Amino acid sequence: MTASSTPPAREGLLAGLAADASPGELLAPWTSLRVGGPAELLVRPRSADALVRLLARAKAGGIPVHVLGGGANTLVGDLGIPGLTLKLPGDLFPEEVQPAGAGDGGLVTLGAGAAIARLINVMRTRGWVGAEFLAGIPGTIGGAVAMNAGTKQGECKRVLDAVELATPDGIGWVARSALTIRYRHTELPAGAVLTRARFRLSGGDIEASRAAMDADLGYRKRTQPLSQPNCGSVFQNPPGDHAGRLIESVGLKGTVLGGAQISPLHANWIVNLGQARAADVVGLIERARERVREATGIVLVPEVKRVGVFG
Numbered sequence: 001m002t003a004s005s006t007p008p009a010r011e012g013l014l015a016g017l018a019a020d021a022s023p024g025e026l027l028a029p030w031t032s033l034r035v036g037g038p039a040e041l042l043v044r045p046r047s048a049d050a051l052v053r054l055l056a057r058a059k060a061g062g063i064p065v066h067v068l069g070g071g072a073n074t075l076v077g078d079l080g081i082p083g084l085t086l087k088l089p090g091d092l093f094p095e096e097v098q099p100a101g102a103g104d105g106g107l108v109t110l111g112a113g114a115a116i117a118r119l120i121n122v123m124r125t126r127g128w129v130g131a132e133f134l135a136g137i138p139g140t141i142g143g144a145v146a147m148n149a150g151t152k153q154g155e156c157k158r159v160l161d162a163v164e165l166a167t168p169d170g171i172g173w174v175a176r177s178a179l180t181i182r183y184r185h186t187e188l189p190a191g192a193v194l195t196r197a198r199f200r201l202s203g204g205d206i207e208a209s210r211a212a213m214d215a216d217l218g219y220r221k222r223t224q225p226l227s228q229p230n231c232g233s234v235f236q237n238p239p240g241d242h243a244g245r246l247i248e249s250v251g252l253k254g255t256v257l258g259g260a261q262i263s264p265l266h267a268n269w270i271v272n273l274g275q276a277r278a279a280d281v282v283g284l285i286e287r288a289r290e291r292v293r294e295a296t297g298i299v300l301v302p303e304v305k306r307v308g309v310f311g
């Protein structure tokens with residue numbers, strides 16, 4: 001990065017740090033929905049030490065920090081994200097596998113920037129079981145932990161053993177038992193960045209494990225608009241009901257706004273028809289929330305994270 005391309009307020013932020021920076025980088029390509037404006041400064045730290053020092057400098061300078069994982073659950077505003085957007089490289093940390101003993105499974109430690117699929121690959125390769133419900137969920141390990149990603153079959157917290165967190169004060173491991181984790185949310189200390197996660201997998205019925213993943217992937221292909229850019233489920237399912245069923249019941253399935261559409265295949269999914277703006281997606285989210293609230297009294301809670309400035 002050159003000094004001339006650095007926003008004046010951010011000068012010195014990266015001096016002497018092992019990090020790659022890209023001012024003004026468009027974030028749409030880094031999200032699965034493919035919408036959103038630029039990051040004021042997108043930074044990929046090249047070491048844990050650089051990350052901690054960056055967090056400390058950002059805190060001292062009052063610069064906001066957002067962590068972007070795989071962007072599979074993120075809606076970036078059309079005017080982009082002010083401050084620092086962090087993206088942890090997938091290979092920032094080596095993958096570690098510690099077998100517990102013959103047939104007993106073991107521990108798998110992955111960097112937060114690694115793909116969720118890495119955990120599934122290690123599980124399959126080792127002949128272990130336990131994380132089937134994460135197969136087919138796009139994004140990173142950090143995003144899976146932060147969102148407590150999962151399905152009706154299970155949630156990330158079931159296999160999570162510990163996380164490593166970076167803050168402006170340093171970096172360290174926190175046991176799963178010390179974390180508050182609920183439906184699609186893990187409580188993290190303010191400003192903490194997940195850097196690694198350790199998972200506990202077990203020995204078990206490999207054939208049943210593979211069959212469960214194949215069945216789940218088949219179900220996804222039949223019921224989800226996977227060929228169009230999307231962010232998965234837009235709303236959390238309210239207790240005892242399904243957001244998709246509620247949105248369909250108020251007649252909004254297939255509704256188009258600008259370049260975005262409530263999917264005709266699954267009403268809890270919004271797809272980008274090609275040129276969607278974040279404002280189109282927000283418009284559909286608000287319309288669905290309003291119509292469902294009017295008709296049923298149920299207030300749908302968005303699962304997708306809105307980040308940045310929407311104009």
Ligand SMILES: Cc1cc2nc3c(=O)[nH]c(=O)nc-3n(C[C@H](O)[C@H](O)[C@H](O)COP(=O)(O)OP(=O)(O)OC[C@H]3O[C@@H](n4cnc5c(N)ncnc54)[C@H](O)[C@@H]3O)c2cc1C
Pocket residue numbers: 032066067068069070071072073074088112113136137138139140141142143144145146147148149150151192193194195226230231232233305
């Ligand atoms: C086709 C499709 C299918 C999906 N199916 C499912 C499903 O079945 N179940 C499900 O739960 N989700 C599903 N999702 C949503 C998404 O895949 C998950 O929420 C996933 O865990 C998001 O990971 P990510 O890395 O992309 O997170 P991002 O979207 O990048 O971030 C999500 C949140 O996590 C935070 N975060 C990310 N990394 C870190 C970090 N290192 N430290 C601190 N915070 C961090 C971000 O700041 C943000 O608040 C689906 C999405 C798509 C596109």
